[in-house]
Amino acid sequence: MPIFEFVCKDCELVFEELIFGFNTDGVLCPSCGGEQVRKKMSTFASKSGGDGASLSFGSSSAASCSTGSL
Secondary structure (H helix, E strand, O other), rough: OOOEEEOOOOOOOEEEEEOOOOOOOOOOOOOOOOOOEEEOOOOOOOEEOOOOOOOOOOOOOOOOOOOOOO
C-alpha cells in the first residue's frame, strides 16, 4: 500500500494519502474537499551515480553518517 503525495489545485494544500493498489481516482482534498488533485513527484532516495554506494536523499536535513574501522 503506497503512500502518495498530492497537491490540491483549488486550495494548494499538499497532503499524503494511503492508496490501496495504484488507483488514485476518488482522492479528495482533506481541507476543502476538492476533487481537482494531482499526484506530486516525490523524491525519497535516488542513486547519485558512481560506485553505487552513494545515495542522495531529497531535501533531508539529516546528518551524514560515516563508518569507522574497528
